[in-house]
Amino acid sequence: MITITINNKEIKLEKPVTVLEAARSAGIKIPTLCWHEQLEKYGGCRLCLVEIAKVPRLQTACTLMAADGMVVRTETEQIANVRRGILEFLLINHPLDCPYCDKAGECELQDLVEKYGPAKGRYKEKKRKVPESLEDPVIVRNMGRCIMCTRCVRMCRGLQGAAAIDVISRGGHSHIEPFSGGKYDCEYCGNCISVCPVGATMSRLHRHGYRPWQMVNETETICPYCGVGCTLIVQVRDDMIKRVVPRIGSVVNNGLLCTRGRFGYEFVGSKERLTKPLIRIAPKLSADSYQLTANLFREATWEEAISLVAKKLSEIKEKYGNSAIAGIASPRCTNEDNYIFQKFMRVALGTNNIDSAARTGFAGAQNFIENIFGQGATANIIPGLSNSDLVFVAGGDPTTVNPILGLQIRACSRNGGNILTIGNFKGIEYCSPQKLAPVLYTEDVLLEGIVTALKNKKGLSGANPKLEAKIKDISTSIEDVKNICKIKEKDFNEFLNILSESTNPSIVIGKETTQSNGASYHLLLLSAINYLINGRIYLLSDRANEQGLLDMGCAPDILPGYRPVSYMEFRRRYESIWKSEIPEKQGLTIFEMIDTARNGSLKAMYVMGENPAYNLPDSKSAESVLKNIEFLVVQDIFLTETGRLADVVLPALSWAEKDGTFTNMERRIQRVRKAVNREGMEDWRIISEIAKNMGEKFNYSNVEDIFNEICKASPLHKNLTYEDIEKGEGIYPYKGEPLRDVMEEIRFQFPGSRSQGSDGKLYLRVERPLFHSGTLSRKSSALMKIYPHAVARINDKTANMLALQNGEMVRVSSKKGSMELPVIIDDMVDSSYVMLTNNFEGKGAFSLLAYQIDPVTKAPIIADMEVSIIKGRLKK
């Protein structure tokens, strides 16, 4: 126990901390500029100087450790004089353009000068003048205002791990710059903006449009983008989002944000938002015929649109039976929306034909892993990654799919943990990972090799006989790994040594694995590795409520609480609560829906917040099916590719305009709160209105009613309340009962016949960029400015072979179609493939893809798609 006296107040300290931290813990404020609670100590600004009894000189409180018996004074005349002096120096070059500066009102320098002075400086020379840098689309740099506290540099290097900026030059010429000196070309997380104490680094989005004292309200909510579920503070004026900031201390992201969370909010206020229900008046054209949209629909009242939907759905149900209708739920909608959606499908329409885009990988993979390790096997705490001694990454770059989770991997590396990757991932390069990059489409051989070697090295414990039976069958020699995967024995052994010696490992699995040829086999191998090293699995999730929607039962085979629909016991439970019969027959997956609609037996579809005509592999074929379906309802916030094919389009409220809950990939339930007012209805309310119109009892007055019903009905969420969630008790396994006893045989399928990346052909892979998310990010102008259009990423060898320069237009073609776009030469890409995004209008990689379905995970296999690249545009 250390006892220290600060300003005559005795403070007892449990563990050694700095004088500054000790003072703060006792509520004594010491002024600081370079110090920031999240950052490494620096001791550069000298504002925290304090008097220590018996020490002749003033000391910096931020770096001095508190010692037993220390007597400290933080505010004396001498200290005030020194602080005034330091501030006078800082103001020599500071432009004092406060009336014009966006930081005014929340500027730490302004506040300190207001407190300590000086009112007037003695410096008579000219100030250093640095022009404002507007070269970047998102970040404005104003080095004239910079006080060289280097918080931004320490943030970028330390916490973000990107090291995109640094102090350039020295002395009076010092300034902070990205490498280029102009544009940042970085990850655009904007965390440098969060920590800047003055107006030197600021967001361009609210430039001259934001005065901190004019913010009408601040709402704490959850990010709408990926499955990490970061806490956001949304600041609003005139019902427009002016700024999004993080909160220090929030559980998942603790003061950090990524580019999508911080800069991606503009879609909410987009002029392209749907405002009124639309009813089709013209025949259906392809989704590309966007210019004709104005003539495709007429605006309708809510009453008309709702009764039309109710009537048509009832007719189709009557005429063709319950199974002729299907619904697609949304991983962007809240738990409450999704619960109501599946209840509507099951109760009002009497079908289990409910699925979502989670089927494209996450759902099947989770199901597979839970079947081996038990429910909740993937519900691991994200910040826990940084405490692992090893992170093993396969199938996707976590720093682009789930950026804040990616930061935890970087933190693990900083803490001395090892990072192992299967393949090249740009975002974790600076962790100097140990990499094994097998030839394209031979990953399973490498994984087999790892399992074989681990098994021989560590032996089997007998804890999971079901899995061990499968592991016993796996046997691949190092020779195969060398010959097929083209991996050096030395690299393999080094990798394996690190892997087998870890004591607290984590495994991160991305979509490229869950969509690979033999996805279920890949998952078996990764599960085997996880079992042999006794790790925990993180399954990357690119949508905010992908987990929640599954937990709400938006899947053809499960009821809320992840209870199998095939079990009578569970059906009875829900039947008694919903007072309605639940069909026993498993419904159709999203891909079966498309197939069934193609052969004509599926007549109507209700699509909520999803864009299957663009977001499904082989999207052109999905589009033509949706075009020909008898009745299509699309409920969304924008007129998407799918919306353009609809018979009725229902405008919903966006994430910022409604209350509810999201469940993140850790299975943590968090509150989404309304930040902005807008006329219209939430997704759940629209569906409830339709259900009521069909004669069902869907009487909910607010989301809490729904949440309470969920917590009554779902055994997993039993007795949970909004209060519990707010207290931070929304952490899996909640108060209810996870399902641990439904364990089926482990079924998997070996990869089918396949190509190998070494055959000289060019294959298509999907890039999952940091700056985009589905088609929503198209409507956020900041993200569009950072990553403005679709590109094809190729290797320099491929570029040389085709005589292509960076930025040149090419035509990429597969048997499914082709598109023109510029190439980017990217050294992280291999010469066996080309990478395309699936985010931009008319340029979706998925339109070039054919797919098969993995029989076990029911996820699409989108490997093996051969493409060709031709230089130049198509002659017209």
Place this chain on the structure above:
Amino acid sequence: MLSEAAIKELNEIRQKYPDASAALLPALYIAQREFGYLGADAYEAVSNALGVPKAIARGVGTFYAMYKHKPMGRHVVQLCTNVSCMILGAEKLSDFLKNKYGLEPGGTTPDKRFSLVIMECIGACGTAPAMLLNDDFYENLTEKYIEEILEKYK
């Protein structure tokens, strides 16, 4: 791009330091030798070779005044104008270089043959004025002697 020999040399130097960023200063000297000065290409080459982020490489490089931060001529004249050299006429020599070759302090001749850097004491006070031409040392300079020396560097 760094030459293969330079990369080899860099890797050897890297082994002498506990981590990559500690090897930055000698690595930047190698890059400067290869590229003639430290510009974006040189920083990127060092960053790729050492695995240190390029912004940090540039931050470190720009801190030091003795790296060359702009393109230099083929040969670099480093003339001392510190006390002893100054007293014995170094400033006149500087004027001579300007008049005869158009070589101003900090500048480069139009044919990119020479660059002139005015440097601080090189410890040759007893034989001042003195200069370094590339890595070669010359002392007891006179206008005529400088002319002879410069003739050797094409």
